[in-house]
Amino acid sequence: MKAKVLFAQLSFVAVVIGAWEYGDRIGAIDPKLLPPPSEVAATLWALLQNSSFLANASDTLVRVIASFLIGAPIAIAIGFVMGENISIGRSLSPIFNLVLAVPQSIFLPVFVLIFGLGFTEKLIFGITHVVFVVAVNAMAAVREVPHGQVVLARSFGAGKFRIYRSIYLPAMAPQVVTGLRLGVIFAIIGILLAEMYASRTGLGVLLLRWGESYDVNKLMAATVLISAATILINEIMRIWEVRIGRWRQAVEEQ
Amino acid sequence: MSLRRLLIILVVLGTWEAVRRLNLVGPLLLASPSEIVGAFVKSWPDYFLALRFTVAEIASALALALIIGIGTGIVAGMVPFFGATAGPLLSSLFAVPLITWYPLFMVWFGLGTMSKIVYAAVAGFFPIAINTMNGIRGLDRRYLLFGQAIGCSRRQVVFRILLPMAMPSIVSGLRIGTGLVVIGVIVAEMLASFGGIGYLISYYRSIYATGHVYLGILFALACALAANWGLSLIEHRFTHWRELQIGER
C-alpha cells in the first residue's frame, strides 16, 4: 500500500500543476491573478540570479538563523531549569503556556514602537518566537527522563555529569528536537512577519511590495520558493527527529 | 478575587503608572494605565465598532475552518487510503508560513474582509483537520464494529459514536486552530485593511499614539482570551468524561 500511497500523492501534485497550467493556457484562470507554473518557474529562475533578490533573501536568512541560534540554547536552558526545579517550573509554566496560547504576533507593533525598525529589533522579535516554544518542549523533555534510572545511578555513585550525559541526554533528546523543529518554523514565521510589517529589507518586504503593486509573477515565485524551502527544512528536521528517537532506543537498550 | 490578589494587581498598576510618570521609560515605548484609560474614554466608539468588525471576521473564518477541517478530518480518518495519502501532505503543508501567502490573498481577494477570512480560515483548517483525522484514526476499531453490529447507518456511526469518542483530539485541534484564526485575522488587519482592531493598532502606531496602540492590543488580547474561554467551555462540555477517566487512574 505504501507504493500506492506515494503514487497517489505524486499524481495528485502532478494533476494540480497540470490543471493549473492548462487552466491558464485556455484562459479559464486569469494569468494576471494566477500565472501558470511555467511562468512562475521562469520568474523564479530569474529571481535567483537577481542580486537584489539574493541580498534580501540573505538578510532574511541571517535574521532567522541568528534568532534561532541565540534563542534555542537560552530556551533549552530555561526549559531544563523549569523542568528540573519543580517550584520554578510551577510558577513559570503557566506564564509560558499563556504566552503560547496568546498570539505573540500581536506584540509586533509594540516591539516596533519600542525598538524601531533595525536589525536587533527584528531579531528580538524572532527570538521571542523561538524561546517560548523551545522552552516548553525542553521542559516536557525533562519529564521523559526516567527517574528510577537516575536514582539507581546515583546510588552507584555516578557523578552528576555522567548522569546528565548517559540518562538525561538520550531521554530528553527526541522532545528537544521536536521543540527545535517547531522553533525553526516559528522563527521563520516571526522574522517574515516582522519584515512584512516594518522593514526596509528582507523577503517579507519584497512580498508585501509586490503584493501592493500587483506584481503577481514575482509574488507567486517568491511565495512558492519560501514555502518549498520551509517544507524542506521541516522534513529534514523530522528525519533527524526520527533518527534521534531510534538512537535513544539504542542507548536505552544498553 | 481574594484581597491579596487585588492588592498585587493594584501594586503592579501603581508601579506601571509611576514608571511612566517618572519618565523612566519614554512615552513612545510605554503607555501608562492612565494613558490607556484616557485613550479608551476618547475613542471607545471606534474601538467597539472595530471589535464588531474583527469578531465578525473571526467568526466567519472559524466557521469555515471548522466545517472544512472537521469534514476533511473525518473522511481522512475513516477512509484509510485517503488518510494515508492526505495525512502527510497536510502535515507538511502545515509547516509553511502562511503569512507569506497573505500578499497573494490580497491580490486575489482584495483588501477587504474576504482576504482576511480566507487567510485565517486556511490557517485554522490545518490543525483542525490533522487533529480530527488522528483522533478518529486512533480510535479502537471495536467501536466501529459495535456501531455496525447494533444496526447504525454509516452516518449514525460517525456522528453518534466516533465523533464524540474523538472529541478530546478534535478539541485540542480546535484549540490551536482557534488561536491561529484569531491571530490570523488581527495580523492580517494590521498589515493591510480598512477596519478592525488590527487596523486601529497599525493606524495609531503610525501616528505614535502609544496609549491607543496599547488599548488596541488589549482589545486584541481580549479577543484571544474570549476565544480561549469559549473553547474551555466546549472542552468541558464534550470531554469531561476524559478528564475523569484520566483522574481515576
Add this chain to the structure above:
Amino acid sequence: MTSTMPIVIETRGLRKVFSAGRAPITALLDISFAVREGSFVSLVGPSGCGKSTLLQMLAGLMPSTAGEVLIDGLPVRKPAPDKISVMFQDATLLPWKRVAENVEFPLEVRGTDAAERRERAAAMLSLVGLTDFGARYPHELSGGMRQRVAIARALAPDPRILLMDEPFGALDEQTRIKMGHELLDIWSKTKKTIFLITHSLTEALFLSDVVLVMSHRPGQIVGVIEAGLPRPRTYDIIGSAEFGAARNRIWKLISQDDDQSGDNGMASL
C-alpha cells in the same frame, strides 16, 4: 437436552482469505458447524487463529470469501441487530454516556420511544444486578461491572442470539469465575443462544454444552466436544473426573494440532 431444538446458527464451508498486502492470508478454512437454539456453545483456539474473524462473519460484519453463514436458515449478509447481539472483550461502553443511557443506546438507534427504552434498560440492569448504577458513568465502574453493563446492553434489544468475543479476557481470575456464574444464571433465565469465544479451555468447558476446537491459522475446526456435564454448574465441577476427562479430550486435539504446526499457541491453559 437441546438436541431436539432447531438449528439457529449454521456455517457451511466458510472460508476467509485476506488479500491486502503481499501474500494472501487464509484466516479461515472450511469452517462448518451448527448451533442449536438455546444452547451454549464455546469456541476455543490459540491467539491469531481467526476466532474473531469468524465471530465478525457470524455477526454479519464481514463478508466471507467462500461458504455461507446461515441464521435461521437464511444467509447473513449484514448485521441483524434484532436477532443478534455482539459483545467484545473490551466492554466498548460509550464513556460520555451514563450506564443507563449506554444500555438504552441500541434501542435509541432503532427508534424505540423514550419511556419504553428506560423501562427496558431498568429491567436489564436489574437482570445483571446493577439496578442502582444507572446514573453512574462507565469509568466509575470496575471491569467486571462494565462487562455486566455490556451484557445488559446486548440483551436490551431482546436478541435470540448472543455472540461474545472473549468477554472476560481482560478480567482477573476471581472476577472471571464470578462473571461465568452470572452469565450462566442469565442464560438460564433468558434462554438465549450463546456463542462464546475464549482461549481458556476451563472457561469453555465450564460454561458450555458444546465446545468447538479450532486450530491455529488457517483456522479449521479440529474437533467438536460435547461437555456432557450436568446443569446447573458450579465451580467445584471443575475438580470432577468428568470435567478432567473432557478437558483432556480437548487438550489432545489442541496438542496434536500444535505438534503438527510446531508452535505453542495455547499458552494460557
